[in-house]
Amino acid sequence: MKIAFSPCPNDTFIFHAWVHGLVPGAPRLEVTYADIDVTNGLAAGPNGPDVVKISYAALPWVLSEYALLPCGGALGRGCGPLVLTAGDAGAGGPAMLSGRRVAVPGERSTAYLLFRLWVAQNVPGGVGEIVIMPFQDIMPAVRDGKIDAGLVIHEARFTYPAYGLTLLADLGGWWEAGTGLPVPLGAIIARRSLDLPSIAGWIRASLKYARAHPGASxxxxxxxxxxxxxxxxxxxxNLYVNEFTENxxxxxxxxVETLLGRAVREGLVPKVDLAALRR
Known part of the structure; x- marks a missing residue:
């Protein structure tokens, strides 16, 4: 079975047992490790993997071929994307982004979708140029003055002070304050032609093994x-593997329905049958 997910710790922690043949009855995996912007493209293109980690924001483009699995993804509280600037450049608040260059980690990333929703409410006239970058390159680019601000995800939440960067906005906090809901970040999807309950069971078994043997992975x-x-x-x-990872x-x-419903109304993603998310 072909699978694609990121090399980030939450994904490798979850899938370690399955990848290493430690889940009874699960098929052998052929793994592609790739940044989320790459896996979004793999799922939307021809001959995509059987199982793949994508951004929730990318679901509208793939739901005809793939089903959203109820486990294995990244969704939670206090774990949303951050908007960062260098030094005190963000002292003027969100308005400082007006007409500026901002780096984001993928055109169809959930982070960028949240950013666009946030900008519509907080940045008069909108930002200037959007620059797509691999997420690991964004903080050095902000630090070095190559861009004015960066939208970061993953472990950047813990490491950005080491780059001399300043938090301008926590988009997860903004989302949670406005909706009362956790932030949907990354989804695990599988081809609708496959045995979806079994795949979900293998993912949960892999997660259960990881939690029972934390040192093994x-x-x-x-x-x-x-x-x-x-x-x-x-x-x-500890942040990204939580209650929503199992179910x-x-x-x-x-x-997820709230995020995509709002994005559809704003014309940011194609129309989607929200009921299809649960089947």
Missing amino acids: LEYVLGHAQELSPGVVNAHI LGDTGYKA
Whole structure:
């Protein structure tokens, strides 16, 4: 079975057991490790993987071929994307972004979708140029003055002070304050032609193994974690692997439906059958 997910600690932690043949009855995996912007493209293109991690914002483009699985993804509270500037450049608040260059981690990323919704309410006249960058390149670009601000995700939440950067806005906090819902970040999807209940069961079994044997996956996780310290890796896992990872539940589904429903109304994504998210 072909699968694609990011090399981020939450994904490698969740899938370690399945990748290493530790889930009874699960098929052998052929893994592609790639940034979320790449996996979004793989799912939308021809001959995509059987199972793939994508941004929730990318779901409208793939729901005809793929089903949203109720487990394995990244959705939570206190874990949303951040808007960062260098030094005190953001002292003027969100208005300082008007007409400026901002780097974002993918055109169809959930972070960028949240950013566009936030900008519509908070930045008069909108930003200037949007620059697409791999997420790991964004903070150095802001630090070095190549761009005016950066939208960051993942472990950047823990590491941005080391780059001398300043928090301009926490889009997760903005979303939660306005909706009362967790932030939908990354989804696990599988081809509708496959045995979806079994795949969900294998993911949950892999997650259960990871939680029962937290040290077993450490070498594998660190090997893909782009030079992160064990402390940052553990903080990343503790934040992004949570109750919604095992089961989206009604709250999780409502969060996704709210995000995509708002995006459709704003004309930011194609129309989508929200009922299809649960089947």
